Amino acid sequence: xxxxxxxxxxxxxxxxxxxxxxxxxxxxxxxxxxxxxxxxxxxxxxxxxxxxxxxxxxxxxxxxxxxxxxxxxxxxxxxxxxxxxxxxxxxxxxxxxxxxxxxxxxxxxxxxxxxxxxxxxxxxxxxxxxxxxxxxxxxxxxxxxxxxxxxxxxxxxxxxxxxxxxxxxxxxxxxxxxxxxxxxxxxxxxxxxxxxxxxxxxxxxxxxxxxxxxxxxxxxxxxxxxxxxxxxxxxxxxxxxxxxxxxxxxxxxxxxxxxxxxxxxxxxxxxxxxxxxxxxxxxxxxxxxxxxxxxxxxxxxxxxxxxxxxxxxxxxxxxxxxxxxxxxxxxxxxxxxxxxxxxxxxxxxxxxxxxxxxxxx
Amino acid sequence: xxxxxxxxxxxxxxxxxxxxxxxxxxxxxxxxxxxxxxxxxxxxxxxxxxxxxxxxxxxxxxxxxxxxxxxxxxxxxxxxxxxxxxxxxxxxxxxxxxxxxxxxxxxxxxxxxxxxxxxxxxxxxxxxxxxxxxxxxxxxxxxxxxxxxxxxxxxxxxxxxxxxxxxxxxxxxxxxxxxxxxxxxxxxxxxxxxxxxxxxxxxxxxxxxxxxxxxxxxxxxxxxxxxxxxxxxxxxxxxxxxxxxxxxxxxxxxxxxxxxxxxxxxxxxxxxxxxxxxxxxxxxxxxxxxxxxxxxxxxxxxxxxxxxxxxxxxxxxxxxxxxxxxxxxxxxxxxxxxxxxxxxxxxxxxxxxxxxxxxxxxxxxxxxxxxxxxxxxxxxxxxxxxxxxxxxxxxxxxxxxxxxxxxxxxxxxxxxxxxxxxxxxxxxxxxxxxxxxxxxxxxxxxxxxxxxxxxxxxxxxxxxxxxxxxxxxxxxxxxxxx
Numbered sequence: 001x002x003x004x005x006x007x008x009x010x011x012x013x014x015x016x017x018x019x020x021x022x023x024x025x026x027x028x029x030x031x032x033x034x035x036x037x038x039x040x041x042x043x044x045x046x047x048x049x050x051x052x053x054x055x056x057x058x059x060x061x062x063x064x065x066x067x068x069x070x071x072x073x074x075x076x077x078x079x080x081x082x083x084x085x086x087x088x089x090x091x092x093x094x095x096x097x098x099x100x101x102x103x104x105x106x107x108x109x110x111x112x113x114x115x116x117x118x119x120x121x122x123x124x125x126x127x128x129x130x131x132x133x134x135x136x137x138x139x140x141x142x143x144x145x146x147x148x149x150x151x152x153x154x155x156x157x158x159x160x161x162x163x164x165x166x167x168x169x170x171x172x173x174x175x176x177x178x179x180x181x182x183x184x185x186x187x188x189x190x191x192x193x194x195x196x197x198x199x200x201x202x203x204x205x206x207x208x209x210x211x212x213x214x215x216x217x218x219x220x221x222x223x224x225x226x227x228x229x230x231x232x233x234x235x236x237x238x239x240x241x242x243x244x245x246x247x248x249x250x251x252x253x254x255x256x257x258x259x260x261x262x263x264x265x266x267x268x269x270x271x272x273x274x275x276x277x278x279x280x281x282x283x284x285x286x287x288x289x290x291x292x293x294x295x296x297x298x299x300x301x302x303x304x305x306x307x308x309x310x311x312x313x314x315x316x317x318x319x320x321x322x323x324x325x326x327x328x329x330x331x332x333x334x335x336x337x338x339x340x341x342x343x344x345x346x347x348x349x350x351x352x353x354x355x356x357x358x359x360x361x
Numbered sequence: 362x363x364x365x366x367x368x369x370x371x372x373x374x375x376x377x378x379x380x381x382x383x384x385x386x387x388x389x390x391x392x393x394x395x396x397x398x399x400x401x402x403x404x405x406x407x408x409x410x411x412x413x414x415x416x417x418x419x420x421x422x423x424x425x426x427x428x429x430x431x432x433x434x435x436x437x438x439x440x441x442x443x444x445x446x447x448x449x450x451x452x453x454x455x456x457x458x459x460x461x462x463x464x465x466x467x468x469x470x471x472x473x474x475x476x477x478x479x480x481x482x483x484x485x486x487x488x489x490x491x492x493x494x495x496x497x498x499x500x501x502x503x504x505x506x507x508x509x510x511x512x513x514x515x516x517x518x519x520x521x522x523x524x525x526x527x528x529x530x531x532x533x534x535x536x537x538x539x540x541x542x543x544x545x546x547x548x549x550x551x552x553x554x555x556x557x558x559x560x561x562x563x564x565x566x567x568x569x570x571x572x573x574x575x576x577x578x579x580x581x582x583x584x585x586x587x588x589x590x591x592x593x594x595x596x597x598x599x600x601x602x603x604x605x606x607x608x609x610x611x612x613x614x615x616x617x618x619x620x621x622x623x624x625x626x627x628x629x630x631x632x633x634x635x636x637x638x639x640x641x642x643x644x645x646x647x648x649x650x651x652x653x654x655x656x657x658x659x660x661x662x663x664x665x666x667x668x669x670x671x672x673x674x675x676x677x678x679x680x681x682x683x684x685x686x687x688x689x690x691x692x693x694x695x696x697x698x699x700x701x702x703x704x705x706x707x708x709x710x711x712x713x714x715x716x717x718x719x720x721x722x723x724x725x726x727x728x729x730x731x732x733x734x735x736x737x738x739x740x741x742x743x744x745x746x747x748x749x750x751x752x753x754x755x756x757x758x759x760x761x762x763x764x765x766x767x768x769x770x771x772x773x774x775x776x777x778x779x780x781x782x783x784x785x786x787x788x789x790x791x792x793x794x795x796x797x798x799x800x801x802x803x804x805x806x807x808x809x810x811x812x813x814x815x816x817x818x819x820x821x822x823x824x825x826x827x828x829x830x831x832x833x834x835x836x837x838x839x840x841x842x843x
Contacts, residue, residue: 044714045707048721066707073711290696290703303700319707321700337700345519345595345655347621347741347769 001034003078006312007107010282013309014110019281027309028059031316038077041069042315059284064293064305064319067260070098075314078103087143089259100143100259103313108262111310112150115280119266120220120253121155124187127218129160130177132169132192132200143259144222148191156189169196171203178211178245187216190245194221194254197241198232204244212246219247222255238270256333260318262310265330278330282309287326290319290337298326303337362389364451366548367396368555368571371409377402382545386454386693393455395548395573400584406570407540407588411511413567414538419509421536421564423483423493429562430530431476436557438471444553448522455547456520457692458650463522466649469805470523474530478808483534485809486818493536502829507822509535510590516582516604518596520546521654526554528593529569531817533558539569540585548573576600583607591615591821615820617813620655620771621741623662624800625756625785626674630776631667636677639776642801644681646774647729649804651692652744656772656796656803659742660749662759671752672720675733678750679722682729691728691746698745705743706730738762756785760792767793771813774803 001009013019013027033053036043042065046052051063065075070089074080080101089098102108121127131148139145152160163174181188190197197219204210219241225232238249250269256277257264263283267275279285286295287302296302304324307317323334369377379394398406418426436442440449448467453460472478483490487507489497496504513532517525525541529551532539543551552571559566574581582604586592591613594604601616608614624646630639646658661678663671694702706721709732713719716734723730729746737751739762753759763770770793777785786797795814796806806812836842 041711041714045710048710048713066704068704068708069711072708073714290699291694301696303696303703319703321704323696337697345521345524345617345619346653346657346744347619347655347659 001030003103003313006031006034007104010107010309010312011110014107014114014280014282024281024284024309025059028062028307028316029053029056031309031312032056032059032062034312035077035315039075039315041073042075045069059307059317060286060295062307062317064288064317065315066319067098067258067321070100070260070314071096074099074101076101076103077313085146086141087146087259088141090142098259100314102262105146107310107312108146109150111263111280111282112147113154115264115266116151116155118280119268120151120189120218120255124155124216126155126157127187127189127216128181129156129189129191130174131160131162132164132190132196133162134164135162138165143257144193147257147264151191164192164196169199169203171200174200175209178213181213181217182211185214187218188213189218189220190247191220193223194237195223195225197221198225198237201237201240201244205240210244210246217245217247218251218253219245220253220255222257234270234273238273258318258320260311260314261306261308262312263306263308267330274332274334276327276330277333279306279308283307285324285326285331287324287331288319296326301325301334304331304333362391362451362454363394364391364447364549365394365396366543366552366571367573368552368559368569369396369398369406370559370567370570372398372402372406382548384455386457389454391451391454393548395543395545397574398572398581400580403572403581403585404588406572407512407585409567410538410540410570411588414509414511414536417564418533418536418538418568423490423534423536426533426536427476427479427483429558429565430474430479430533432561433554433558434471434474436561437554438468438475444557448550448553451549452522452547455549456522456650458522459689459692462649462689466804467523470526473806473808474526479530479534482531482809483818486816492824493534496825496827499826503832504827506825507535508825509537509822512538512540512589513591513593513821514585514589515539515541516592516594516596517541517551518544518546518600519653520544521650522547523550523554524595524654525551527812527817529554531821532593533565533569535818535821537591537821540589541569541571542585543571543573545573545576577603579607586612593617613820615815617655619769620813621659621766621769622656622772622774622803623660623739624658624774624803625776625789626661626663626800627775627777627781627785628664628667629778629781631664631669631674633668636667636669636674639800640674640677640681642776642799643678643774644685645801646803647682647746647748648685648689648691651746652742652748654804656806657744658748658772658774658803659744660739660751662751662753664756665752665754671735671750672733675720675722675731675750678748679729679731682731682746686728686746694745701743702745702747705747739766756788760788763789763792763794770794772796772798772803772806774798774800776800 036053046063049063083101084104085102087100129152133148136145136149163170238252241252242249249271252270254267255264265277265279267277284307286305288295288305290303304320304322321337323337324331378397380397382393384391437445449464452463491497492507496506499505515528529541541551555569555571586608592608593615594601595617598618601618605614624643663674709721718735720733732749735752742748773789773794
């Protein structure tokens with residue numbers, strides 16, 4: 001299959017409300033064959049694992065690629081120099097950012113729009129939005145900046161605004177927006193990075209200011225706190241969102257996404273923590289033992305593997321560093337698999353990297 | 362099962378708050394209660410131990426101390442003693458290592474602390490062991506005596522069983538009081554040893570304590586570290602740096618950071634017969650404590666030109682790893698460790714594309730991985746039985762690779778003919794390596810070794826000189842002066 005055929009097939013599948021499991025499996029295998037043939041670093045990885053289009057019989061057999069791979073090698077079926085857009089990871093290893101090449105954003109955008117409408121907009125056509133993140137022009141390689149720009153473009157009213165600029169959060173603007181929303185009684189949507197919300201909540205607490213946003217208002221936060229703000233417990237975070245902004249926790253949606261994917265995962269509010277996350281019919285999530293790749297029994301902790309058909313140009317199947325548990329209706333996200341520091345007195349990889357830069361004193 | 366950690370002379374169990382650390386291995390669960398001392402209790406403990414060190418330890422002759430330590434070590438070497446049985450039963454649960462690996466490891470480790478080995482240890486550092494008892498004449502004139510500090514504070518880290526014994530025994534040998542802080546990863550052995558010591562020689566009961574606090578507890582650290590004359594710290598450079606920031610400038614700080622060790626296989630050891638033995642010895646070094654020790658190999662340099670090529674050696678090594686995996690299975694890894702392992706392995710797999718000479722060997726469940734590479738830069742292993750075999754032509758090639766990591770190097774296990782051993786030793790010494798041993802012995806340092814190139818005992822003591830001038834002056838004041 002050629003790139004355009006793959007793109008058309010995925011677009012058709014995304015629009016297909018039925019989204020049958022048979023079609024998913026079939027399409028996943030077609031894309032695997034395509035990626036195996038055109039993405040040579042991926043092919044060599046598959047060969048090492050003894051996986052080829054002949055032996056991969058179902059989507060679960062598709063070899064998963066770690067997110068670090070996006071830093072190590074170019075994972076692209078098309079010529080990366082021809083990419084319409086390159087999204088880069090915020091985290092780096094030795095100054096290297098992971099790169100995700102998109103020859104066209106048609107699939108990414110359709111995936112985002114369908115999924116966003118269903119989980120965030122629901123029955124609302126348009127909503128006035130405040131965005132707590134820089135614009136796509138300011139951060140051209142940020143997938144989140146593109147995602148939020150698309151949200152504004154497709155679902156935001158004319159009056160939607162960015163409340164963050166290169167100087168950080170524009171608090172006064174933010175206060176004005178919220179006061180305006182309270183005044184008009186029109187539902188308001190506040191979307192952005194989780195850490196920006198923390199800064200704003202701190203500021204509201206400092207000023208002793210509280211809002212009660214109109215009924216139908218909603219919040220979308222994403223990305224966790226990533227050392228960008230105080231780490232606060234999720235329970236406190238959602239409690240404070242409700243307390244200071246007057247948006248019920250059932251209308252506070254957390255989006256879980258990553259640069260290495262082209263599809264996002266949502267929960268249905270954060271009244272109960274941890275909330276159940278799920279993806280749309282063109283994605284599948286497995287909870288696995290990272291060494292064997294075998295699925296762990298339901299209810300046991302494992303590492304998340306996502307198979308996202310919208311990732312047609314890189315690899316569909318990603319082995320994350322996120323810990324999770326499979327539950328009815330989706331999965332619970334339990335944080336990052338960190339803290340694999342050496343148990344003994346032998347050197348850990350991070351320490352070695354630092355010493356190579358002359359930081360050992 | 363439940364067990365109490367620590368050793369707190371003069372404080373009864375109900376005066377202390379206890380916290381529980383839970384360990385599981387397979388189906389077995391062990392709850393270890395670790396003591397959490399109030400700051401005042403810690404201060405009192407330090408005072409008491411300093412006093413006892415002055416009044417008891419400093420009055421004992423070094424010969425007596427060696428006898429006592431020998432008796433205590435004998436208790437742990439005796440497989441029928443309750444303490445040894447407890448160690449064999451509980452340490453596998455705490456650390457996750459295979460029981461047989463622990464049993465062998467304990468014996469080979471403890472053997473280095475019997476009386477003859479302790480005497481060698483002393484002789485190695487001091488020459489004349491009576492320096493610890495009396496002023497001894499010096500060749501240049503005058504006299505000198507070695508004084509141990511009143512209190513050494515040890516901050517131990519990691520899960521390699523019984524490792525705290527090195528610095529604890531060194532502290533006892535210099536007649537110093539000791540307070541050791543155990544790591545949550547292995548909080549038991551040091552406390553057991555202290556209990557045995559007190560049973561063997563009740564006079565020593567108040568001369569040492571084994572405590573615990575949560576790593577990074579700034580108040581606890583500051584209050585105890587300020588009391589010590591010498592602080593011995595183990596851990597990552599980050600944790601050592603934070604420790605150092607809490608130690609008064611007048612206190613001597615001996616940091617032992619994480620290290621990287623490796624093996625070196627010359628072509629002489631690679632004929633069809635010897636290559637198997639070499640691979641077997643190399644694999645042994647890898648599987649002991651799953652590479653968690655500072656002396657454990659991260660990779661093996663293997664020389665080209667032997668009857669068995671480096672690439673073939675990698676396969677020999679892989680075979681040995683597979684055999685050991687069956688006999689001594691790897692410790693069960695946490696989900697985090699498994700994720701790190703998967704990431705490391707996939708990083709290697711991804712570079713296969715750009716480096717076709719590379720080979721990755723390992724089974725599906727990945728209980729071990731051997732990677733063969735040519736012309737590669739050194740990188741640390743992610744441990745838990747993952748090693749690289751790096752092909753080399755001339756030993757001089759490796760020097761530029763090693764020099765950037767000088768402060769991190771420690772042990773090299775060598776398989777070579779005698780003549781080459783000395784040449785290689787010279788080369789490695791220049792690169793910063795501090796211990797050269799045989800393959801197969803990397804995880805068992807000999808008694809009296811220079812840990813990280815330093816002096817285990819000399820670094821702890823102060824030499825006190827009586828200069829000849831004082832002697833001569835005194836002569837003039839003698840009542841029997843003419």
